[in-house]
Amino acid sequence: xxxxxxxxxxxxxxxxxxxxxxxxxxxxxxxxxxxxxxxxxxxxxxxxxxxxxxxxxxxxxxxxxxxxxxxxxxxxxxxxxxxxxxxxxxxxxxxxxxxxxxxxxxxxxxxxxxxxxxxxxxxxxxxxxxxxxxxxxxxxxxxxxxxxxxxxxxxxxxxxxxxxxxxxxxxxxxxxxxxxxxxxxxxxxxxxxxxxxxxxxxxxxxxxxxxxxxxxxxxxxxxxxxxxxxxxxxxxxx
Numbered sequence: 001x002x003x004x005x006x007x008x009x010x011x012x013x014x015x016x017x018x019x020x021x022x023x024x025x026x027x028x029x030x031x032x033x034x035x036x037x038x039x040x041x042x043x044x045x046x047x048x049x050x051x052x053x054x055x056x057x058x059x060x061x062x063x064x065x066x067x068x069x070x071x072x073x074x075x076x077x078x079x080x081x082x083x084x085x086x087x088x089x090x091x092x093x094x095x096x097x098x099x100x101x102x103x104x105x106x107x108x109x110x111x112x113x114x115x116x117x118x119x120x121x122x123x124x125x126x127x128x129x130x131x132x133x134x135x136x137x138x139x140x141x142x143x144x145x146x147x148x149x150x151x152x153x154x155x156x157x158x159x160x161x162x163x164x165x166x167x168x169x170x171x172x173x174x175x176x177x178x179x180x181x182x183x184x185x186x187x188x189x190x191x192x193x194x195x196x197x198x199x200x201x202x203x204x205x206x207x208x209x210x211x212x213x214x215x216x217x218x219x220x221x222x223x224x225x226x227x228x229x230x231x232x233x234x235x236x237x238x
Contacts, residue, residue, distance in 0.1 A: 036183040140166040146214050152219070154231055155205045165231035176234060185218040185232055194220060194227050209233060
């Protein structure tokens with residue numbers, strides 16, 4: 001005879017099953033509550049981190065604005081410097097080609113046009129000073145000229161060297177870099193990177209010369225005379 005449901009729930013087997021299920025449900029509830037608490041703790045910690053970083057980010061943003069403004073000012077100054085350098089190179093080129101008469105003629109024209117001013121005079125004087133200075137090395141390079149530049153001869157494809165690298169003004173220590181299969185030297189007048197022909201690099205020669213100070217040196221045509229690199233030696237640190 002089949003038992004009624006009320007009798008089934010009172011059986012030992014049913015009580016055991018109910019007890020086991022109850023314990024499992026209780027454990028699941030405990031695990032859920034523990035996981036929920038852990039999640040809340042993680043969420044609180046993350047919120048604190050975001051709040052702290054948010055303050056730091058706002059502080060950093062407030063500092064970036066002045067830096068950006070300084071960057072704009074530097075760009076403006078560089079633009080003015082490039083323009084001034086262009087004027088000086090032009091005046092130096094005229095001086096080299098025509099001498100003092102060219103600058104005197106320019107001064108007369110400016111005076112006639114009514115635009116002579118103190119700044120113009122200073123620029124002209126600076127150009128004249130630079131033009132005279134180009135006939136010799138800067139004082140800082142004078143010792144190098146005596147020790148190195150004065151006896152530095154152009155590489156000649158393995159044949160005897162017979163031409164000087166230096167005309168008393170075009171050689172100087174400078175930065176060099178290797179990019180896309182070529183060596184480049186930095187020209188000091190206009191800060192341009194110029195390709196160094198492999199045949200002009202001392203380290204490619206059978207009789208290489210190294211600078212006494214072990215730095216990189218090059219003899220380079222000035223901006224108004226072209227882009228030739230006559231001689232170059234790589235520093236020991238490259």
